[in-house]
Amino acid sequence: MRPSLSGVSGLCTLSLFVLCMFGRLTAIWGKVKSEKEFVEAKQYLIRSITALDRLAWFLEHHYEQGNLDLFIGTRIAEGQLASLLKRIDEDKKSVDIPLSEDLHHRLRILRERLDFITNRGTEIVEKNEPDYFQRIGGVLRKGLWEIDYAALKTLNKSLIIHVQETEKLKESQSDDCINQILGSTQNGGCTIPSNCWNIMTMPGLYGYSLTHQMFLLEISAKAGCGNELRRRAAASGETLTDIANRICANVYGQAKEIAANGYPLSKHDIFIEQIALCGILGYGNFFKSAWLDHILKWQQAEGCYGMGEPVKKSISSSSADALPPSSKWTQHGLRLKRQEKRMQDNCSAHRTAVAAAALGAYIKFLVLFASGSI
Structure with missing residues (x-):
């Protein structure tokens, strides 16, 4: 009280x-x-x-x-x-x-x-x-x-590992998993394919690959796959909370590096995404x-x-056209x-x-x- x-x-x-x-x-x-x-x-x-x-x-x-x-x-x-x-x-x-x-x-x-x-x-x-x-x-x-969240969580910073700044996952991979997982819940059940579980839990990821792990876990948990997630986590000798703590600890470590490097323009998007996806779980560090x-x-x-800054002068700043998926145009070196x-x-x-x-x-x-x- x-x-x-x-x-x-x-x-x-x-x-x-x-x-x-x-x-x-x-x-x-x-x-x-x-x-x-x-x-x-x-x-x-x-x-x-x-x-x-x-x-x-x-x-x-x-x-x-x-x-x-x-x-x-x-x-x-x-x-x-x-x-x-x-x-x-x-x-x-x-x-x-x-x-x-x-x-x-x-x-x-x-x-x-x-x-x-x-x-x-x-x-x-x-x-x-x-x-x-x-x-x-x-x-x-x-x-x-x-x-x-019932209470703020504090991350265990000893879980942070330094990894190579390379994206290892494709957005299409997480999209495929979202499609399969949400599709499996339509009749009240839940199936998490092994390849999707591996994507959610593999260590050593960086940037969007890492935040998409959290994205997949959050969607799966709220879509009705909580029991299946807990079952798979237990089979790996962990809890679902352990996995979330590990992912967000590393998301936090990478966000801190962005801040320490002066918030370069090319990192604004991922930095905000990091705060959003772990912040909604109540990790107070963010x-x-x-x-x-x-x-x-x-x-x-x-x-x-x-x-x-506009990537190419030939593209109008007011254009509403989507950039092509294969576009190699960059913002300050970031695809x-x-x-x-x-x-x-x-x-x-x-x-x-x-x-x-x-x-x-x-x-x-x-x-x-x-x-x-x-």
Whole structure:
């Protein structure tokens, strides 16, 4: 049972929301917070909500230019806000969460907007990318990304290993596994092919190959394959938590290297993806103010996340045409992702997707942490 917090007002305006929340956190932990810390915490939550709001505004006007990968990001963000709002509603039954009606309403509206964008995007992708949608469109299912955590997790940094900076998996491999796993759950069962289990658990991966391991595990667990995952993990002498801890520890190690190297432009996309996919599981190591500062700074004035300098002058910055899968054009030496798509105002569909997911994870963390719920 939580301590009585009657000394802190439960009514907060949006601008004072985090001040009130951290006042309540102080009552729980008995720690003194400086006024500067209060102000900074308030600003981070407001800035994160505003950034996701601006991103949603951009997509409301340009969602017809998006691809399936873009709407995976908006569905993850929607799922994070949905799970947060459910948590708040449940907690209100037993404790007075200091959440203002204005902020509660704003979060609900933002979730609804992300749901609208994803639903409209799903219709467009099903029409424009029928084969791709047939294979992995199930990842856009509402509720799939309502991943919650009861408490923050701390990574064991001794699990981090240094590996060669080489991608070992193809995106098509993880797509094939998503197709097979989701297809096997349609009648209430679950089959995880051995090659897919090997992809999920093989050690020594880097970059997108590593984050796609986590992506596959998260999809499989939420799609109804929890028992099969646990059975396979036990057969390997591990638990599912052990596997997730190992993957995210290495994701964290690679993210730290990107930060230590000054956040090169060519690493922005993978860096945000790393924070998103492990952050939604509640690994507190990923919720750093300095990392959030950079994600917020990289947002374009239009609300999206850009592709950097145009690759070729012959490509219009406002072109909505997908770059060909075999394209060798690069951004500062980095080959573009297979499912990347250039949108209005030189915006990147994939980078905007992972930013939406990461911002949703940060908003959920800030609210739960400040309320003492985790």
